[in-house]
Amino acid sequence: MSHAKSNDHHIVTLTGIGKTFGGVRVLGGVDFSVGPGQVHGLVGENGAGKSTLMKILSGVYPVEEGTLLMDGESRSFSSPEDAQRRGIGMVFQEFSLVPTLSVAENVMLHQEPRTVLGLIDERATVSAAQALFAEMDVDIDVRKRMSDFGPAQWQLTEIAKSLAREVRLLILDEPTSSLTRSESVILFDLISRLTARGIGIVYISHRMEEILQVCDHVTVLRDGQLVLSSPAAELTVQDIVVAVVGRASEDHFEWRPRARPVGPVLLQIENVSTAALTEVTVSVRESEVVGLVGLVGSGRSELLRAVFGVDRKDSGTVSISGEMVAINNPRDAVRAGIALIPEDRRVEGLVLQHSVTSNIILTLYGALTRWIFVRNSAARATVAKLAKSVGIRAPSFEVPMFQLSGGNQQKAVIAKWLGTHPRVLLMDEPTAGIDIGAKGEVVEVVRSLAEQGNAILIVSSDLPELLAVSDRVLIMRAGRIEESHERSALVDDAHLQRLIQGAGHA
Amino acid sequence: MTSPAIIKDPDPRARPSWGFDWRENIVYIGFVFVLVVFGFTLFDQGFLNPNNLLNILRQTSIIAVMAVGMTFVISAAEIDLSVGAVAGLASVTTAYTVAQWGLFPGILVGLLTGLVVGALNATFVTVLGIPSFLATLGMLGVATGAAQWFSANQPLPIRDDVYLAMFGSGNLGFLPVLAIWMIVFGLIGHVVLRKTPFGRYVLATGGNSVAARFSGLNPRRIKASVLILCSVVAAFAGMLYAGRLESGRYQWGTGDELSVIAAVVLGGTSLFGGKGSVVGAVFGALLIGVVNNGIVLMGLDFSQQTIVRGAIIILAVALARRTPVK
Numbered sequence: 028m029s030h031a032k033s034n035d036h037h038i039v040t041l042t043g044i045g046k047t048f049g050g051v052r053v054l055g056g057v058d059f060s061v062g063p064g065q066v067h068g069l070v071g072e073n074g075a076g077k078s079t080l081m082k083i084l085s086g087v088y089p090v091e092e093g094t095l096l097m098d099g100e101s102r103s104f105s106s107p108e109d110a111q112r113r114g115i116g117m118v119f120q121e122f123s124l125v126p127t128l129s130v131a132e133n134v135m136l137h138q139e140p141r142t143v144l145g146l147i148d149e150r151a152t153v154s155a156a157q158a159l160f161a162e163m164d165v166d167i168d169v170r171k172r173m174s175d176f177g178p179a180q181w182q183l184t185e186i187a188k189s190l191a192r193e194v195r196l197l198i199l200d201e202p203t204s205s206l207t208r209s210e211s212v213i214l215f216d217l218i219s220r221l222t223a224r225g226i227g228i229v230y231i232s233h234r235m236e237e238i239l240q241v242c243d244h245v246t247v248l249r250d251g252q253l254v255l256s257s258p259a260a261e262l263t264v265q266d267i268v269v270a271v272v273g274r275a276s277e278d279h280f281e282w283r284p285r286a287r288p289v290g291p292v293l294l295q296i297e298n299v300s301t302a303a304l305t306e307v308t309v310s311v312r313e314s315e316v317v318g319l320v321g322l323v324g325s326g327r328s329e330l331l332r333a334v335f336g337v338d339r340k341d342s343g344t345v346s347i348s349g350e351m352v353a354i355n356n357p358r359d360a361v362r363a364g365i366a367l368i369p370e371d372r373r374v375e376g377l378v379l380q381h382s383v384t385s386n387i388i389l390t391l392y393g394a395l396t397r398w399i400f401v402r403n404s405a406a407r408a409t410v411a412k413l414a415k416s417v418g419i420r421a422p423s424f425e426v427p428m429f430q431l432s433g434g435n436q437q438k439a440v441i442a443k444w445l446g447t448h449p450r451v452l453l454m455d456e457p458t459a460g461i462d463i464g465a466k467g468e469v470v471e472v473v474r475s476l477a478e479q480g481n482a483i484l485i486v487s488s489d490l491p492e493l494l495a496v497s498d499r500v501l502i503m504r505a506g507r508i509e510e511s512h513e514r515s516a517l518v519d520d521a522h523l524q525r526l527i528q529g530a531g532h533a
Numbered sequence: 534m535t536s537p538a539i540i541k542d543p544d545p546r547a548r549p550s551w552g553f554d555w556r557e558n559i560v561y562i563g564f565v566f567v568l569v570v571f572g573f574t575l576f577d578q579g580f581l582n583p584n585n586l587l588n589i590l591r592q593t594s595i596i597a598v599m600a601v602g603m604t605f606v607i608s609a610a611e612i613d614l615s616v617g618a619v620a621g622l623a624s625v626t627t628a629y630t631v632a633q634w635g636l637f638p639g640i641l642v643g644l645l646t647g648l649v650v651g652a653l654n655a656t657f658v659t660v661l662g663i664p665s666f667l668a669t670l671g672m673l674g675v676a677t678g679a680a681q682w683f684s685a686n687q688p689l690p691i692r693d694d695v696y697l698a699m700f701g702s703g704n705l706g707f708l709p710v711l712a713i714w715m716i717v718f719g720l721i722g723h724v725v726l727r728k729t730p731f732g733r734y735v736l737a738t739g740g741n742s743v744a745a746r747f748s749g750l751n752p753r754r755i756k757a758s759v760l761i762l763c764s765v766v767a768a769f770a771g772m773l774y775a776g777r778l779e780s781g782r783y784q785w786g787t788g789d790e791l792s793v794i795a796a797v798v799l800g801g802t803s804l805f806g807g808k809g810s811v812v813g814a815v816f817g818a819l820l821i822g823v824v825n826n827g828i829v830l831m832g833l834d835f836s837q838q839t840i841v842r843g844a845i846i847i848l849a850v851a852l853a854r855r856t857p858v859k
Contacts, residue, residue, distance in 0.1 A: 107746075107749070108749035117747075119747060123741075123744040123747035123748065124741065124744050125737045125740035125741045125744050125745065125807060126740055126741060126807065127736060127739070127740035127803070127806075128733075128736060128737060128807070132733065133744075136733070136737055136745075136748045136750075137730075137748045137749045137750055139730050139733060141730075146729055147728050147729060147730060188748075
């Protein structure tokens, strides 16, 4: 602790940082520092001030209140570029990579090696990028286009790009939100290699276990105030959750038996094959929640997409309550009483510029239209009822969607589909990137939907959450369902994780 | 256990990458295909006659020059609909200045015309935030009107022999000087887009301007640069019209934006930005020129050429379409 107080050991020290937006104080009196080789965890609900603090640290906003000391000198960065020049690198949650350029071109963007003629030296670009990835111990073809890769490679490329800029302090904003457990392990390895070189890291995450595993020191913000700052070794998950939420939360993530017994088979998927799936057979009963797990690329999301008619089925059938239904597109699926809560809510689930109301009634225009006019009062009433049923918190339902937190956006996506009275809900990573409070609420929504007799098929990389709601868990590998486990047969998330990794690793 | 091999697995949703991507090379395939087909079917009409082939070159090189500038604009995920009008305006201002003050002032004023229009386009798009589609559509009208007004709807003849040789009817060896300009612009454009940091920044801006900004680039300045560059190049094309047709006239270049955009898109430049090919655009222009020529030799008329050109754009976009990433 004593060493954490002395400024001269730190790469940067923020003291008494505050920020006001249009009269609203979003941050006040926050102290924060990172030393060389230190991993400093930053935790808080969305809107707690984490991003604002990091934007000040990375030069997006100037220092208006308080001081930013770097190497003992007071500074305020004039732009992200300025901060970068001083060695502060930010790995953005919204990836800052260009999909149409190659990995190497992205890594070396804006610092291309030149030939004597001033032209770009392609060979040096490639070899510089290769050297960086070799240093990170990551195997990737740097000549390939960024769009050929998935989230894990994007994340690693982001980090490589920061390293190409002689970074001293690296800010990782929810780096694992799109990674599977095994990909996260690669990231953690990389973090320890970076800290061994004296690079300081700010680690932002909603996943508490991860914070305790990776960080040396943890700072928690709530409502723009610092509420906890202490060495990770002295903390438990519960300590952090209490600090984040501001109250001892009831444990949403414990399995709770359901009042309503599981009924007859509602959704029957039989021998479905697509480009990514091979002869998948799954049945989900009324009031049953079935969890789908597996590594990225194992076909989890693809199964949901195939059932919902997004991806073309080469063979196989889908039946609802024993009746075969032809589902060739999402319209067919909706008509059959199926709803899909997609993986990327911002792209596939919502029109962010539109109001909460127009987003939610998007699926309901048929029911809310008289002749050719939308019945506004009926629409408002419906939206209010749906929003209440999932607990959306918004200043008004007429504000644009992007003003809502991730958790409330996710609840809106669910609300949008509940209006169609689906009997089968397909949910793809319903809690990705939302804070712990909202996560608990989404879990509650899933539970209550099951209580109402719906069949739910849920994909999630958050295993504790999955175990909290699932009656059964199916493990997928290479487009096939390989194992099925009753909830009662699974001890905890570590047990399930071992099963996902394959018997050979158990 | 933590084998990095996992990282090698490509995203299953990503497009499989083949050794040869026919979508990216559709223009060259199309070019060869059309040449061969016309070579046989229109042999008797003299399609393969050297004079006819040089004629095609002469007619399409001006479009090709404009397409070089347009490639940069579209690569940066913007569009410039004012190129044809700028060419017309520049032909008029150049012709007037050449007649009044001579060759060099004429060249200077022609290029300056492009610079002014380009700077206005850039201001509207990057400072006022007007979408380039609308800003340059408005500019199309403004530039055409200015050219009509300035020339009082009259053609302004050019009698300077040096100018006509440099920009119009001259030949270098067997090659028309217009084709030389096309090759020069194509080569320079290719090197700038592929080999210089500026070109890389244009592609980065078009591919993801947020990413470009967070990489320390200034996407607004880059977008402004390509709009100015495109207008200057279009003005130069107008000077070539003036040279070839020995006069400045507001109609020169009318409707060329359609051919130019078709050439660029055919050449493998993505209308969504981030991906561009200057050489492809030049071949796109040649392909359109060959098709137009074939249509004429078949005995179809101008209106039918226009229909074919429109159809080519739709076909090209349909062929080049791929599911946008993210």
